[in-house]
Amino acid sequence: MKKSLVLAMAMALGVTASAYAANPFSDVPAGHWAYDSIAKLAAAGVIDGYGDTSFKGDRLMTRYEMAQIVAKAMAKGANVDKLAAEFADELDALGVRVAALEKKSDNTKIAGQIRYHYASVKENGVKKSESKLRTRLVFTGKVNNDWSYVTRLQNEQVFHGTYKDAKGDYSAEDSDVKINRAFATGRLGGMKVDAGRQGLYLVDGMVYDSDLDGVVVSYGDKVKVGGFYGKMYGTKGYDTKNTAWGVNASTGLGKAVDLFAGYTSLKDEADAQADDDLHIINAGLKVKVADNVKLTGGYLNTNAEDIQDAAKENGYYAILDLWGASYAKPGSFGVQAVYYYEPARAAQKHTMDGTMQKALVTDGFKGYSVAASYTVAKNMMATVKYYDLKSREDSDKKDKTLWSEFQLRF
Numbered sequence: 334m335k336k337s338l339v340l341a342m343a344m345a346l347g348v349t350a351s352a353y354a355a356n357p358f359s360d361v362p363a364g365h366w367a368y369d370s371i372a373k374l375a376a377a378g379v380i381d382g383y384g385d386t387s388f389k390g391d392r393l394m395t396r397y398e399m400a401q402i403v404a405k406a407m408a409k410g411a412n413v414d415k416l417a418a419e420f421a422d423e424l425d426a427l428g429v430r431v432a433a434l435e436k437k438s439d440n441t442k443i444a445g446q447i448r449y450h451y452a453s454v455k456e457n458g459v460k461k462s463e464s465k466l467r468t469r470l471v472f473t474g475k476v477n478n479d480w481s482y483v484t485r486l487q488n489e490q491v492f493h494g495t496y497k498d499a500k501g502d503y504s505a506e507d508s509d510v511k512i513n514r515a516f517a518t519g520r521l522g523g524m525k526v527d528a529g530r531q532g533l534y535l536v537d538g539m540v541y542d543s544d545l546d547g548v549v550v551s552y553g554d555k556v557k558v559g560g561f562y563g564k565m566y567g568t569k570g571y572d573t574k575n576t577a578w579g580v581n582a583s584t585g586l587g588k589a590v591d592l593f594a595g596y597t598s599l600k601d602e603a604d605a606q607a608d609d610d611l612h613i614i615n616a617g618l619k620v621k622v623a624d625n626v627k628l629t630g631g632y633l634n635t636n637a638e639d640i641q642d643a644a645k646e647n648g649y650y651a652i653l654d655l656w657g658a659s660y661a662k663p664g665s666f667g668v669q670a671v672y673y674y675e676p677a678r679a680a681q682k683h684t685m686d687g688t689m690q691k692a693l694v695t696d697g698f699k700g701y702s703v704a705a706s707y708t709v710a711k712n713m714m715a716t717v718k719y720y721d722l723k724s725r726e727d728s729d730k731k732d733k734t735l736w737s738e739f740q741l742r743f
Contacts, residue, residue: 441474443472445470446742447469448467449467450738451463451736452687452735455731455733455734456690457730457731463494464491465490466489467488467490471484471485476519479520481519483514483516484514485513485514487510488508488510513530515529516529516530524551526548526549526550527549528548530544531544533549533561534684535579537650537652538683539631539633539683540597540613540615540679545564546566547561547562555584555585556583557582558580563578565577565682579598580596582595594615594616595616596613596614596615598612613635613678615632615634617632625655625657627653627654632648633676633679635677635679637676640678641677644677644678644697648674648675648676651672653669654668660713660714663709664707664708665707666707666708668703669702669703672700674725675699676697677696678695680694686738688732692730693724693732696724696727697725698724701721702719712742712743713742714739714740715739716736716738718735
């Protein structure tokens with residue numbers, strides 16, 4: 334007997350035991366457990382049997398037959414959103430619109446990321462290490478067709494640690510669960526807008542890869558322009574929570590080359606004098622050499638010499654990407670090599686994993702990193718990275734980091 338179907342549809346339509354005294358099917362006796370429910374559904378026109386007075390409750394239905402029943406139930410006002418989403422293709426073939434139901438049932442989406450990492454660091458000859466588990470949950474709620482609201486919760490568990498602010502061992506610490514993302518994202522006319530606490534990624538992560546309390550906008554297709562304004566968090570070389578703004582633009586030259594440029598300004602909150610503001614200019618290009626080979630090169634300039642003596646104001650970087658690991662493709666593999674020659678104060682919150690001592694930010698730094706990633710299974714990736722960096726002012730100031738991680742995404 335089609336027991337689950339009868340029960341689901343009967344409940345959705347509010348069946349009462351005495352609603353109908355008879356049913357039209359010869360193979361459903363009056364004493365059957367589903368007699369009243371089948372009678373109600375038949376009278377409502379949701380089920381009509383096989384045209385020979387039989388219901389054939391023991392027979393398996395095709396998806397098309399099931400879609401017909403769902404369509405009739407929808408027409409009667411039954412709450413069958415999940416069934417409508419499951420049989421969306423068949424319902425479309427019947428000319429039944431289910432888009433609104435799908436949007437209603439999927440209004441809020443939850444995604445997550447779990448990352449375990451181990452880092453071994455050698456800073457100016459002193460060895461330090463850390464192992465940590467980071468858990469993130471991202472909630473995206475659809476406000477309307479143009480806008481959504483995103484919230485991210487994060488917690489960190491430290492299994493072992495010996496380099497937190499040079500305060501010694503901090504093993505077994507567990508951070509509070511915090512909301513570190515909370516922003517609205519959508520469109521105003523043709524312009525994309527993100528407003529609230531969000532992530533800000535500047536100049537391939539060479540300048541900034543952290544939080545922004547503010548607004549980010551972008552516009553265009555072939556020629557893209559954008560800008561941001563707000564508070565940047567965790568900046569090095571300046572006090573935290575600096576007011577900052579910036580503009581950027583990019584365009585393609587054919588299918589293989591993209592040009593980009595930008596300007597960023599940070600205000601030192603500890604000193605209102607305009608001469609102490611930091612200005613960063615960047616320009617570069619991205620080239621698709623082959624299907625599995627991408628090359629990025631960029632130029633950086635700061636006004637650090639106006640803020641400190643003998644500052645290295647000019648620099649550059651180069652990134653080589655080979656193949657590319659994807660969470661959606663088990664067995665995929667990727668390699669990345671980066672050369673750094675960054676000017677003083679450019680790396681306000683660098684994208685590198687591990688630590689970067691303040692001296693490397695203040696002086697500017699040079700060095701390289703290599704990384705390899707492999708997708709073990711769908712949504713499961715392992716990565717190993719190595720960084721070797723030193724100050725451009727004092728070669729005795731060095732950071733070396735061996736970083737390994739394993740991530741799960743859902």
